[in-house]
Amino acid sequence: MKVLVPIKRVIDYNVKARVKADNSDVDLTNVKMAMNPFCEIAVEEAIRLKEAGSATEVIAVSIGDKACQEQLRTALALGADKAIHIETDAKLESLHVAKLLAKLVEQENPELVILGKQSIDADNNQTGQMLGALTKRGQGTFASKLVIEGENAVVTREVDGGLQTVSLPLPAIVTTDLRLNEPRYATLPNIMKAKRKPLDVIAADTLGVDLAPRVELVKVEEPAKREAGVIVESVEELVTKLKTEAKVIS
Amino acid sequence: MSVLVIAEHENGVLKPETAKVVSAAVKIGSQVDVLVAGHNVAGAADSVASIAGVNVVKLADNASFEHQLAESTADLIVEIAGGYSHILASASTTGKNILPRVAALLDKSQISEIVDVIDADTFKRPIYAGNAIATVKSLESQKVITVRASAFDAAAEQAPVAVESLSNDNANTLSSFVGVEQTESERPELTAAPVIISGGRGMQNGENFALLNGVADKLGAAIGASRAAVDAGFVPNDMQVGQTGKIVAPDLYIAVGISGAIQHLAGMKDSKIIVAINKDPEAPIFQVADYGLVADLFDVLPELEQAL
Numbered sequence: 001m002k003v004l005v006p007i008k009r010v011i012d013y014n015v016k017a018r019v020k021a022d023n024s025d026v027d028l029t030n031v032k033m034a035m036n037p038f039c040e041i042a043v044e045e046a047i048r049l050k051e052a053g054s055a056t057e058v059i060a061v062s063i064g065d066k067a068c069q070e071q072l073r074t075a076l077a078l079g080a081d082k083a084i085h086i087e088t089d090a091k092l093e094s095l096h097v098a099k100l101l102a103k104l105v106e107q108e109n110p111e112l113v114i115l116g117k118q119s120i121d122a123d124n125n126q127t128g129q130m131l132g133a134l135t136k137r138g139q140g141t142f143a144s145k146l147v148i149e150g151e152n153a154v155v156t157r158e159v160d161g162g163l164q165t166v167s168l169p170l171p172a173i174v175t176t177d178l179r180l181n182e183p184r185y186a187t188l189p190n191i192m193k194a195k196r197k198p199l200d201v202i203a204a205d206t207l208g209v210d211l212a213p214r215v216e217l218v219k220v221e222e223p224a225k226r227e228a229g230v231i232v233e234s235v236e237e238l239v240t241k242l243k244t245e246a247k248v249i250s
Numbered sequence: 251m252s253v254l255v256i257a258e259h260e261n262g263v264l265k266p267e268t269a270k271v272v273s274a275a276v277k278i279g280s281q282v283d284v285l286v287a288g289h290n291v292a293g294a295a296d297s298v299a300s301i302a303g304v305n306v307v308k309l310a311d312n313a314s315f316e317h318q319l320a321e322s323t324a325d326l327i328v329e330i331a332g333g334y335s336h337i338l339a340s341a342s343t344t345g346k347n348i349l350p351r352v353a354a355l356l357d358k359s360q361i362s363e364i365v366d367v368i369d370a371d372t373f374k375r376p377i378y379a380g381n382a383i384a385t386v387k388s389l390e391s392q393k394v395i396t397v398r399a400s401a402f403d404a405a406a407e408q409a410p411v412a413v414e415s416l417s418n419d420n421a422n423t424l425s426s427f428v429g430v431e432q433t434e435s436e437r438p439e440l441t442a443a444p445v446i447i448s449g450g451r452g453m454q455n456g457e458n459f460a461l462l463n464g465v466a467d468k469l470g471a472a473i474g475a476s477r478a479a480v481d482a483g484f485v486p487n488d489m490q491v492g493q494t495g496k497i498v499a500p501d502l503y504i505a506v507g508i509s510g511a512i513q514h515l516a517g518m519k520d521s522k523i524i525v526a527i528n529k530d531p532e533a534p535i536f537q538v539a540d541y542g543l544v545a546d547l548f549d550v551l552p553e554l555e556q557a558l
Contacts, residue, residue: 011378094359094360095359121377121378122377123362124360130360133324139320141346154428159343160342161260161432164429165428166427169424177487214390215359216388216389217384217386218386218387219384221383222383228537229540230542231531232541232542235554246540248445
């Protein structure tokens with residue numbers, strides 16, 4: 001079974017995003033970048049499938065400018081066999097990404113595609129579901145457990161109010177939630193080895209996808225600040241204030 | 251402008267998010283229809299009929315929609331989407347699962363988790379875990395949108411409108427339902443509760459979360475948790491309030507032993523009143539709290555339960 005793992009280069013999750021002074025976007029100049037945390041979980045799951053003998057090949061793919069090759073090398077160091085960089089400088093929406101990935105799925109024909117459920121920059125939570133639609137495959141989103149049973153992927157999904165399990169005949173699409181696994185760290189020997197693993201570059205405009213924007217970013221602002229309130233001295237004072245001042249309890 | 255809203259329901263009962271999404275829809279256009287897709291969901295459709303602003307309720311009651319699988323439901327929505335300028339669903343796990351599939355089938359770029367409607371094309375949505383608010387304008391002829399329900403007030407009630415039955419059957423071979431494990435709780439759901447009390451790493455272990463019960467009982471509150479408490483294994487993930495968990499905006503939010511990481515604040519900072527109880531006076535949670543109490547939670551909780 002071949003597994004394709006799309007990954008995204010995003011702001012490091014420990015870094016607080018700052019809005020540009022002209023409100024045109026978030027300022028990413030000289031900001032530490034990293035693999036999107038949900039994508040790390042996707043890579044880990046694919047590697048575990050390979051270690052368990054269910055997967056034979058793990059291919060990592062990233063779409064963007066040259067810099068995202070850094071994250072592809074990380075994926076290779078973690079255990080992916082091969083990487084594909086779809087190169088473009090265009091600002092992409094989830095639909096564009098899903099269309100480019102659908103082209104790659106057509107070429108590579110993986111039985112399973114594992115993606116992060118969302119990226120921590122745009123917070124869209126769309127690409128996996130869109131890829132499911134475009135490739136006419138079943139989708140198991142927000143996975144907290146993935147089991148390959150014969151010709152099916154059995155996916156336990158984190159849903160509001162509990163867990164739902166679905167069975168998807170392969171080929172299928174899975175998106176990861178936080179509890180699916182705990183990603184490993186790349187070891188130094190593996191980082192060295194990753195430098196010799198194949199990394200193919202495909203120019204995005206050779207894939208025949210219209211990448212024209214469909215959503216315009218009008219402006220980006222700081223969220224409304226909440227003013228700090230008062231420090232109360234006792235439980236009694238707290239309850240009194242909640243009753244008489246805030247009037248949220250009776 | 252005509253808007254199709256996808257209703258949110260569970261076990262045949264309409265969920266309160268729907269009336270909030272309708273209120274977002276009313277800001278966009280005057281014609282608002284609501285699709286109720288499921289199996290044995292006529293009761294939910296009747297509830298939708300009484301939400302103010304709804305013109306027509308479309309009821310697709312068929313075994314193929316029983317578990318609201320994305321593949322079947324998306325096909326159904328695409329079949330009836332013609333004629334609507336906007337398709338809206340709650341940014342719940344159900345809406346998030348289904349709507350991007352709809353958008354791709356319609357070849358439309360989706361706008362996720364809007365928190366405000368500027369006009370029929372322009373919306374506000376949080377990005378970077380709520381650290382920035384983007385204003386985005388859709389250039390699509392038909393807009394596919396998920397709505398952060400907690401950012402909108404529920405629409406009022408009206409005399410019930412007509413419920414129109416659809417005969418669609420969209421059984422699919424791409425996915426099948428295996429089972430569901432529902433978290434059993436007597437308490438209100440986090441996303442619907444007017445009062446929430448949440449525990450963080452300061453609770454020290456899962457057993458200590460029982461200390462929140464007494465206060466929650468007195469206030470009719472739901473119980474939540476920070477990601478730190480979930481990651482530490484104290485409580486299950488579906489209790490998580492935060493950017494990677496549930497986004498809530500109750501009238502009263504009580505944060506107990508929660509430091510106030512950005513990721514947690516992103517999930518609760520739109521609450522009307524925030525109370526923070528933490529023994530560390532430097533905890534960032536105090537910067538967003540209306541009322542802070544610097545004290546040991548193990549002393550405070552029993553006292554608070556008594557005082558209420």
